[in-house]
Amino acid sequence: xxxxxxxxxxxxxxxxxxxxxAEHVAAARWGxxxxxxEAFAVEPLPYGAVVPSPVEANVAQPDEVRSALRxxxxxxxxxxxxxxxxxxxxxxxxxxxxxxxPRRSYEALPLLRWRLKKSVPFDMDETVVSWMRxxxxxxxxxxxxxxxxxxxxxxxxxxxxSLGAGSSIVLSSTVATLPLLEERGxxxxxxxxxxxxxxxxxxxxxxxxxxxxxxxxxxxxxxxxAMLDExxxxxxxxxxxxxxxxxxxxxxxxGAREHIFLRxxxxxxxxxxxxxxxxxxxxxxxxxxxxxxxxxxxGLVGWTLNGGA
Numbered sequence: 001x002x003x004x005x006x007x008x009x010x011x012x013x014x015x016x017x018x019x020x021x022a023e024h025v026a027a028a029r030w031g032x033x034x035x036x037x038e039a040f041a042v043e044p045l046p047y048g049a050v051v052p053s054p055v056e057a058n059v060a061q062p063d064e065v066r067s068a069l070r071x072x073x074x075x076x077x078x079x080x081x082x083x084x085x086x087x088x089x090x091x092x093x094x095x096x097x098x099x100x101x102p103r104r105s106y107e108a109l110p111l112l113r114w115r116l117k118k119s120v121p122f123d124m125d126e127t128v129v130s131w132m133r134x135x136x137x138x139x140x141x142x143x144x145x146x147x148x149x150x151x152x153x154x155x156x157x158x159x160x161x162s163l164g165a166g167s168s169i170v171l172s173s174t175v176a177t178l179p180l181l182e183e184r185g186x187x188x189x190x191x192x193x194x195x196x197x198x199x200x201x202x203x204x205x206x207x208x209x210x211x212x213x214x215x216x217x218x219x220x221x222x223x224x225x226a227m228l229d230e231x232x233x234x235x236x237x238x239x240x241x242x243x244x245x246x247x248x249x250x251x252x253x254x255g256a257r258e259h260i261f262l263r264x265x266x267x268x269x270x271x272x273x274x275x276x277x278x279x280x281x282x283x284x285x286x287x288x289x290x291x292x293x294x295x296x297x298x299g300l301v302g303w304t305l306n307g308g309a
Contacts, residue, residue, distance in 0.1 A: 014168055016078060017303040018069075019085040020156050021173065022050045022194040025068045027076040028292065028300040037288040041075035042297065043068040052087035052196060054148070055121050059155045066159055078165035083176075085299045086156050088198045091148045091172035092120055093210040098141045101133070112145055122149050134206050137242045144207055146175070174198040177252070177302035178207070182280050185247035186238070189276065190231060190265065192219045192253035193296075197227060199234040201246070208242055209234045219254040224264035235269075245271075252276035253296050281305060 015038075018027045026042035045068055049061040059065055096115055102108045112131060113124040120127070124147075131145040157167050174191050181187045181202050189200040195218050201209035211234050215222055235246060248271060254261045258275065266273040276282065277293040285293075285301065292301050 013306065014081040014083050016076070016082040017085065017176075017300050018072075018078070018082050018160065018165075018167075019173060019297070019299050020050060020065065020069070020159065021045075021085075021087055022052055022196075025065065025072055026297050026300060027072045027078070027082075028297070028303075029076050030304040036286060037292070039076045040288075040292060040297075040300070041072040042295065043071050050087070052089040052194070054089055054092060054152070057155065058087070058090065058152055059159060062159060066162060069159060070163055073163055073165065078160075078163070080166045081168040082160070082165055083303055084156060084160060084167035084170045085173045085176050085303070086153070086170060088172045088174050088193060088196050088212045089214065090152055090156075091146050091175070093172070093175070093212075094119065094145045094147070095207060095210065096143045096145055097136065098143055101141065101143055112143070116145065116147055120147055126150055128153055136206070137203075142206075144210075146172070171303075173299040174200065174212070176299040176306065177276065178202065179305035180276055180279050180281055180298065180302045181250060182248065186242075186244050188231070188235065188246045188249045188269075190227065190249060190251050190261075191276070191298075192222075194218055197230055199231045201234060201238045203238075203242055203244060209238050219257060219261070224261050227261065228264060228268055248272040248274070250274060250276040250279055252293075252298050255296070 016029045024042055024044050028040040029038045031038045046064055049064040050058055051060050052058055109129060112129055117124045126149060127147050128150045129147050131143050134142050134144060136142045153170055160167055173193060181189060183205050186203045191198045195215050196212060197215050198212045213230050215226060246269060249265050249269060251261060262273050276298055277290060282293060289301050
């Protein structure tokens with residue numbers, strides 16, 4: 001329960017989770033027993049149907065997305081409350097140090113908008129902002145803040161709503177996977193989704209680094225060195241700020257070339273490197289949930305662990 005309290009305890013937790021990604025739409029319904037999968041479905045999307053961006057319109061082909069999602073809902077019926085996972089590039093995540101932050105939302109929100117106004121490529125007045133507190137390395141207050149352009153989030157919500165469903169919570173896909181990471185020592189998550197590379201460092205149950213970048217290619221053709229060049233600054237920042245070293249690496253979304261990326265990371269970082277599906281919590285999941293992770297649907301699996309069901 002400590003992990004859940006740290007991450008997303010204040011959020012509602014519907015049993016149905018839906019993901020709209022650049023390459024697919026998918027849904028999973030979870031049972032009351034932790035990690036028990038009742039039903040799932042996934043449908044591919046044509047290239048260019050969804051183009052993840054923090055600034056520009058994302059749903060370029062709404063009819064194609066709606067058609068694929070309708071097929072998914074025919075196998076996993078949706079209702080008024082679901083968790084909606086959207087692409088990482090849409091949501092910017094920041095870890096902000098504060099001496100104090102008001103507890104009341106209407107007092108805290110203006111301060112967060114002011115701190116972030118020079119860090120995002122859009123007007124903060126047209127954003128949706130969510131945040132939670134955590135303790136930093138020295139016990140100082142840090143605020144994990146997620147920011148997205150409101151009209152872009154609304155594109156995804158409207159697609160779901162047009163099919164008679166409704167989202168009660170919206171998360172970026174990688175944020176949903178975080179409970180799959182070990183809470184002992186320092187863990188580096190390297191996760192590809194399309195051309196988006198998200199790098200996360202977690203120390204115990206504290207989020208230390210979160211970085212999402214657009215890469216020149218997806219994992220099928222990406223040069224492993226390009227991945228290494230992108231994650232090195234995140235590792236250096238963690239080492240300087242937290243005065244620690246990476247204990248293990250978890251990798252997700254690299255497809256058929258996983259052995260190439262795992263070898264490259266292992267040779268450079270000199271620590272334990274494995275797939276996200278090999279984490280402590282992932283290993284104890286049932287076979288159906290593990291199959292989802294093999295299909296790069298780890299966001300759907302991470303969601304069920306968020307709620308501690």
